[in-house]
Amino acid sequence: MDKYSSNKAYFTLVENEEWVIAAVVLGHSLRESETKAVLVCQVGRDVSDESRMLLQTIYDVVENAENYSFPDSKYNDFQDVPKRLAFSFRRLNAWRRTEFDRITYLDSDLFILKNIDLLFELPGVVAPREYDFRVWKNGKLFTDFFNGGLVTFSPSKKFFEKFNKILQSQWVYMGAAEQHLVNIASRDNWLRLPDNYHVQAGTIHNREYARKLEEAYVVHFSKISKPWGISYTGRTELWKSWKVFAMSWIDMLRDYEQKSGNCISPEQFGWQQYNKLRHIRKKSTGTTLGPTKAKNKTSFRIAHSPTKMAEIAVFKGAFQKVSELAPLIRILRRRRLRTVVEIGTFKGGTMWLWCQIAKDDANIVSIDLKPKNSMEKRIDKYLYGLAVQSQQISLVRGDSGNVQTKDQLVNKLGLSKIDFLFIDGDHSYQGVKRDFELYAPLVRKGGIVAFHDIVYHPNFPETQVDRYWNELRDKYRFREFIDLEDERGWGQWGGIGVLYL
Incomplete structure (x- = not known):
């Protein structure tokens, strides 16, 4: 040494x-x-x-x-x-x-x-x-x-x-x-x-540390605009706290310049010249809470391997294992998906994936609970922009276990039958059973239903999809995609099960 x-x-x-x-x-x-x-x-x-x-x-x-x-x-x-x-x-x-x-x-x-x-x-x-x-x-x-x-x-x-x-x-x-x-x-x-x-x-x-910066040891500008950048392009609700962190970083920069005599930066960075969020972050293009029209399309179809597509979906928020999602993608790519229904959308990662796989004129429906805060409302608006070509995105908001929610879906579908139903909502035994009993009759003969979290979850006893899945396996032709090695420190979790109706 x-x-x-x-x-x-x-x-x-x-x-x-x-x-x-x-x-x-x-x-x-x-x-x-x-x-x-x-x-x-x-x-x-x-x-x-x-x-x-x-x-x-x-x-x-x-x-x-x-x-x-x-x-x-x-x-x-x-x-x-x-x-x-x-x-x-x-x-x-x-x-x-x-x-x-x-x-x-x-x-x-x-x-x-x-x-x-x-x-x-x-x-x-x-x-x-x-x-x-x-x-x-x-x-x-x-x-x-x-x-x-x-x-x-x-x-x-x-x-x-x-x-x-x-x-x-x-x-x-x-x-x-x-x-x-x-x-x-x-x-x-x-x-x-x-x-x-x-x-x-x-x-x-x-963001609370913006009000008590004296308690912080380290500030990291990860997954957001950098303080030396031209503009702020992060989330609206983080603007005020980000500005506090950014100004603290600039104070450290000015301290260096003063003590070293080296001037290495402009008097102001691009985002400081306006100092108002509305000037540096573009507003919504006016997407409405209805079927997406072609002029509002922002998504385009990409062609990658199933593993790469699964990785992108996870990056976009899908709470899945790539090793389990990829083989499901292979199955779906061999089918003509014109009507897709997802129960439980979370951040929209799998919703993006279904849009990528489905036909250009497909109807893709998300069923989830009503948004409880501004973040969830923004996710709902974001989903409409996932459509490719002339696809239509529809949102049904309510408890999937209620008949009224099913009736909303039936109104959206009209005479169409579901080609692919993905169930990833209520993980209780009664909840997943209710979802299947309500929505599986809407799936066409020859269509498929996929469940997430079909393995036993020892650390999460409230997750009981495995109990109902084991009952269904004896009644239908099925496939399972399970990777127990990828446990991420939680113990056993995940697993995708596919039923052929």
Whole structure:
């Protein structure tokens, strides 16, 4: 360890020139927190020599970010990683840097408000929860994955080799770069950080910290506009809190410029010139709560493999396993789907998928409870924009177990019979039984009905789809798609069952 002043280090990654200013603010905020650790900045080939020299005034080490050697695998293909996220796989190389005892990796779009060196002293893999994957249990919110933008770990060549072994032996979700892979490898050794150690500017769950910023240790601009950007394009309800976080980031930037004498930014960033949401985020195009007309179409049909389509659906909010959803897609692609009905829509990920698979003139219907808040109302409006070509999207809002709700659907369908019915609503035994008994008679002969969550859920006793599914299996021709390996820290869950009527 003679080479470095400490056996602990902060690592960050800079892909190109756009992210240099972010790394400057991150590095300066770490210095201002009086950290004792070594600062390491890994840069891509698109970062100029001038920018590298600038970063060297802040970081102890500025080095090239090496490629991650992706193994040959029948389960995973590096080509499935979104191009904008491919560079992020280079973060994995820090896990083999054994010249340090402990490393904290930090995304460059976050900054430090208080010293976080305590993370080095905590055991195992230390990381905050990721709110994009969540589940309610006993009235509390739990997440199954940690956010890879802030992770403390002990580097190990053995652990680094584990990444390749996982990629070669099982499916890994590539839509979030390497984060799912790291979660799988670390799931048994993860210490969860409290939210104030990782305030996400892009989630509604953390916006309260805009009123009590003094309690926050780290602010992360993940999944939302960056404070050095031209405009704010995030959600309306996050604008006020995001602006507080962004101004705090700019204060840190100005502090750097004043103390260093380096002016690296304009007097104002693009979004500051208006400072009003209505000027920088376009309003709705006027989509109405009725059948979508061709002039309002925003979706287009894409052609990818079933696995890739399933990944996109999950990215869009489908609460599914890609390994289970993909074989269902293969079945549906062999059919002419002109009438599709979904019970339980959530964020619209599977609704997007049905639109992609169904015929150009299909009628796709979502049955779900009435929206209870502004977020759910926006999701309903969003669904109308998923239609492709001359498809019609219809929303039936009410308890699927009520006859009145069924009557609404019958009015929507007219004389049409359902080609594909997807049941993913009430997961109680009586609820799923009621859904099937009410809506299966509307499915045409030769049509199919699919159920989600057909496996036994030991950690979620209120989920009883498996009980009813086991009763139905003896009465119909069926198929099951179950991946018990992908349990995400919740125990056994999921499973898709298909009945041929």
